[in-house]
Amino acid sequence: MMVVKVYVVDDSAVVRQALQHMLAGQPDIELIGSAPNPLIAMPAIQKNRPDVLLLDIEMPGMDGLTFLRQIMAGTPIPTVICSTLSAEGSKVALDALAAGAVAVMGKPKLGLKQFLDDSRREMIQTLKAAALAKPRQRSASASVMAAGHSAAKPGASHATVASGVHAFAMNKPVVLGSSTGGTQAIECVLMALPADAPGIAITQHMPEKFTAMYAQRLNGICAMNVREAKDGDRLERGVVLIAPGGLHMQLRKSAGQYFVHVLDGPPVNRHKPSVDVLFKSAAECGGHDVLGIIMTGMGDDGARGMKVLHDGGARTVAQNEETCVVFGMPKEAIKLQAVDEILPLESIARAIMKFDSRA
Structure with missing residues (x-):
């Protein structure tokens, strides 16, 4: 039996004690230590590396996000964020995911x-x-840039022209x-991907x-225009639609x-939104015009x-x-002989454009 070694970094003594009590009765999870801030935690996890780091964000000395970026820039450790800052879907929680956190859990202030x-x-x-994850090494400066970088978007008139050019083009x-x-x-x-790449519907x-x-x-x-999907949104070239959390998204053709x-x-499969819901609907309305991609x-x-696709x-x-953080969903699709091609992450954008260019 695999025993998951967990290290907790949280400035709340109440949280550290509660977690110790919670995990004490778990035969397959071992709390190997805890610290009130990253400065104390760093030498401890270097000496005895945990399988999973459970990390708060707001802490004295060094905040959790800075600590996470340092870890991911060195020898990455699967990290779960548990913070009051993540409870309302905050920007900081997304910054943590962008920096390499495997999961984010919210906790109340009271x-x-x-x-x-x-x-x-x-x-x-x-x-x-999280213990099964294989987080990829990320440059600390790169994740900071990604958090603050803004890509240039075409102006309104340019966007209208670009949309007109592709209005009647085949959108695969x-x-x-x-x-x-x-x-x-x-x-x-x-x-x-370029600004005029084919429309992409995403369930994450x-x-x-x-x-x-x-x-x-x-x-x-x-470069593409990305937004949370609303019912009836058209999936056109240059547009990426993200399924809203707590709702399913299907593809339709008219x-x-x-x-x-x-x-x-x-x-569906314990998830809402569910990837199966999106994929099955795309198979029904799109057939061979569709490219289906399953990732980590x-x-x-x-x-x-x-x-079905x-x-x-x-x-x-x-x-x-x-290149997967967790090779679960792709592995199951491969087992079902549902996959034409297995590619590293860095080749997937190229595969999209190759599919788009075929006759």
């Missing part, structure tokens, strides 16, 4: 001990999932699904209230144009949907194991 007792199951599952839609590690992977793909497992800010962030660093349908409903993520959401004539691509 009632911390009760909250940790109530969220015991979620916390334990998150820590176990791309559907993309990801989960753990996907926020950074999606950023990598989108930043490599993400909590409600995070997706709008995540889309806004991507829109600031990518009069030769593709649109998204955003709807409520029960979770825990579990198997999207695997069966990709099989593949069997319906769509082109299908999976991210390879070496």
Whole structure:
């Protein structure tokens, strides 16, 4: 039995004590230490490296985000953020994901001990999932630049002209699904695409209230126009639509144009939005005109949907194991023989443009 070694960095003694109590009865999780701030934590984790770091953001001496960037620039450790700053889908939480955090959990400012007792199951599952992650090394300066960089967007008149040029061009839609590690992977793909790339519909497992800010962030660093999807939005060239957290997103076709349908409903494969929901709808309306991409993520959401896409004539691509933070979703799709091509993350944007250029 694999035992997950966890180290906690949180300036609240109440949180550290509550976590110690929570994890004490778990035979497969061991709390190997804790510290009130990163300055104390650093020598301890260098001496005894944990499998997972559970990290707060607001702390004295050095904030958690700066600490996270330093870790990811050196020898990355799978890191789960647990902070009051992440509870409302804050910008800081997204900065943490962009810097390499595997997951983000919110905690309230009041009632911390009760909250940790109530969220015991979620916390334990998150820590176990994080232990399987393989975070990629990231330059500390690069993640800071990504957080603050704004890509130049065409002005309104230019955008209208560009849209007119492609208004009647064949738009071969791309559907993309990801989960753990996907926020950074999606950023990598989108930043490599030109402004007039084919429309992309994305389902990324993400909590409600995070997706709008995540889309806004991507829109600031990518040439394409990125936004959180609204029901009835048209998926056209140069546009990326992100499924809203807490809702499913489907692809529809009408009069030769593709649109998204955003709807409520029960979770599918424990997720809402679900990648399977997006993929299966794309197979129904798009057939061989669709490119399906499945990337890093825990579990198997999207695997069966990709099989439907593949069997319906769509082109299908999976991210390879070496570049995945968690090789779960792509692995399951490959097992189902639903994948035409397995590619490293850095080649996926090129695959999108290659698909777009085919006759």
